[in-house]
Amino acid sequence: MLEKIKFEKFTAFEKMEVEFSPGINIFVGENGTGKTHILKAAYAACDIAKSKGGFAEKINNVFYPSGKQIGRLVKRSSVSSNGSLEIIRKLDHGKKIALRLSLSNHTTKPEKAKISGSPKAWTESSMEAAYIPVKDMMANAPGFRSLYKEREIHFEEIYVDILDKAFLPALKGPTDGQRKKLLELLQNAMDGKVVIKKEEFFLRNKQGELEFTLLAEGLRKLGLLWVLIQNGTLLKGSALFWDEPETNLNPKLMKAIVSILLELQHIGVQIFLSTHDYVILKEFDLQMQADDRIFFHSLFRNEESGEIEKATTSNYLDISPNAIDDTFGSFVDREIERSMGRLGK
Amino acid sequence: MKLENVDGFTFNFIDAVNAFVFDEKDKSKATFHGQPMKAVDILVELADAYLFIEIKNFEDAQAYDERKFSDDDDSKKKHDNFKWLKNYLKYKYRDSYLFRHAEEMVDKPIHYICLLNFDNALNSIMEKKLKQELPIGKASRRWRRELVASCQVVNLEKWNRNFPKWPVLYIAGGAV
Numbered sequence: 001m002l003e004k005i006k007f008e009k010f011t012a013f014e015k016m017e018v019e020f021s022p023g024i025n026i027f028v029g030e031n032g033t034g035k036t037h038i039l040k041a042a043y044a045a046c047d048i049a050k051s052k053g054g055f056a057e058k059i060n061n062v063f064y065p066s067g068k069q070i071g072r073l074v075k076r077s078s079v080s081s082n083g084s085l086e087i088i089r090k091l092d093h094g095k096k097i098a099l100r101l102s103l104s105n106h107t108t109k110p111e112k113a114k115i116s117g118s119p120k121a122w123t124e125s126s127m128e129a130a131y132i133p134v135k136d137m138m139a140n141a142p143g144f145r146s147l148y149k150e151r152e153i154h155f156e157e158i159y160v161d162i163l164d165k166a167f168l169p170a171l172k173g174p175t176d177g178q179r180k181k182l183l184e185l186l187q188n189a190m191d192g193k194v195v196i197k198k199e200e201f202f203l204r205n206k207q208g209e210l211e212f213t214l215l216a217e218g219l220r221k222l223g224l225l226w227v228l229i230q231n232g233t234l235l236k237g238s239a240l241f242w243d244e245p246e247t248n249l250n251p252k253l254m255k256a257i258v259s260i261l262l263e264l265q266h267i268g269v270q271i272f273l274s275t276h277d278y279v280i281l282k283e284f285d286l287q288m289q290a291d292d293r294i295f296f297h298s299l300f301r302n303e304e305s306g307e308i309e310k311a312t313t314s315n316y317l318d319i320s321p322n323a324i325d326d327t328f329g330s331f332v333d334r335e336i337e338r339s340m341g342r343l344g345k
Numbered sequence: 346m347k348l349e350n351v352d353g354f355t356f357n358f359i360d361a362v363n364a365f366v367f368d369e370k371d372k373s374k375a376t377f378h379g380q381p382m383k384a385v386d387i388l389v390e391l392a393d394a395y396l397f398i399e400i401k402n403f404e405d406a407q408a409y410d411e412r413k414f415s416d417d418d419d420s421k422k423k424h425d426n427f428k429w430l431k432n433y434l435k436y437k438y439r440d441s442y443l444f445r446h447a448e449e450m451v452d453k454p455i456h457y458i459c460l461l462n463f464d465n466a467l468n469s470i471m472e473k474k475l476k477q478e479l480p481i482g483k484a485s486r487r488w489r490r491e492l493v494a495s496c497q498v499v500n501l502e503k504w505n506r507n508f509p510k511w512p513v514l515y516i517a518g519g520a521v
Contacts, residue, residue, distance in 0.1 A: 282464075339456075
């Protein structure tokens with residue numbers, strides 16, 4: 001389980017520290033406040049156990065700075081500067097280990113960056129993780145993975161990682177009750193189940209098999225979630241990172257998505273979401289029970305310093321600032337201005 | 346013009362000609378309501394408008410959010426709660442209007458403001474429904490005048506931001 005992440009002069013952050021909920025973490029904030037950066041950095045740390053090059057290379061591949069010069073991930077400054085990123089993780093038996101990446105803006109290659117903490121212990125006890133990016137890749141799966149391996153194409157590694165995970169074969173043995181329940185919830189929401197044939201995904205239901213290229217993009221995301229649960233990527237102790245789940249999804253489907261995410265949390269999956277969407281935020285507020293462990297992290301720019309800061313709360317009504325509700329609030333202001341003019345002002 | 350502790354809120358209408366508790370239950374007061382009609386909480390007369398103000402401060406605001414439900418029964422309950430509140434706010438306004446009509450005190454545009462402790466989005470949903478059903482403006486082609494000029498559903502923060510001349514303070518524990 002990831003416990004904490006700390007940034008210093010890294011990408012958009014001057015100094016940032018976020019303590020994670022072991023359950024669900026929801027990041028809200030305007031564009032450019034670093035929501036995706038937190039998700040990507042935490043994901044990269046989970047996935048290094050499986051990548052050959054270690055943390056620095058994983059970070060470089062996941063963020064994909066121009067020319068893959070890792071030093072460009074140090075926060076921009078007029079003078080030479082050093083940046084760092086540290087993640088603290090709690091192992092199953094309670095021991096805490098850290099993984100730290102330090103680099104300067106002149107560091108060109110990942111191997112020149114400094115890795116400290118306990119990288120060995122970190123990689124030895126691997127942590128399964130999946131990162132669902134904003135753009136759907138399921139329909140473009142055929143050939144993409146081999147293209148990525150053979151050619152230098154300008155895609156962050158998260159896009160090929162998610163396909164690699166989607167293509168993992170199903171777990172051996174019968175599906176346990178909790179996973180079965182989750183799969184059924186998803187099947188109801190998307191009206192079918194997913195089958196893979198020669199690197200191509202299909203949704204199978206009573207009407208037949210529909211290739212993902214013909215399927216609404218929102219449903220492809222549900223399909224992806226189904227596959228990740230079915231093949232055992234998302235099990236107890238794993239982490240799910242989902243960047244803007246609302247993209248291309250009908251808000252009506254959000255109720256099902258949120259109940260699935262809450263259920264995943266119950267089976268021990270640590271969840272990280274970024275969102276701009278009122279419906280998803282409100283769904284969590286409405287569906288959460290006393291034993292759910294949800295942190296809402298609001299990222300915002302300090303008006304004086306211009307730096308990004310955050311406020312964390314477990315209570316929906318206390319999210320402040322709340323860029324999403326503020327949008328509705330600005331409608332309220334304009335509506336009053338329009339219909340009541342200067343009255344009361 | 347100050348109104349103390351109306352359902353736990355203190356109002357100050359700095360530019361008002363008159364402001365009083367509309368559903369006044371004290372017989373000794375000139376503003377005693379006393380009719381078997383629904384009544385909004387506060388009535389304010391400004392130089393060129395009236396304000397009808399209704400306050401609802403729920404302990405459990407979620408009970409009115411029909412988008413949350415655990416099962417079909419709960420869904421129906423929430424839906425019914427929301428509908429109940431919408432109708433409650435609607436008929437409060439209409440009865441109050443009738444009362445004022447009989448007083449011959451509907452000579453200026455009337456703005457209806459509901460102060461609810463919901464978030465902005467849920468308030469917006471309520472406002473849309475109310476606007477349709479009150480209804481606001483000259484809704485019928487046959488109407489020569491409007492029943493209500495505008496309807497706003499706001500929370501405390503939005504009230505104070507938009508109406509700096511009418512500051513409201515909430516005293517915790519005083520709510521219904």
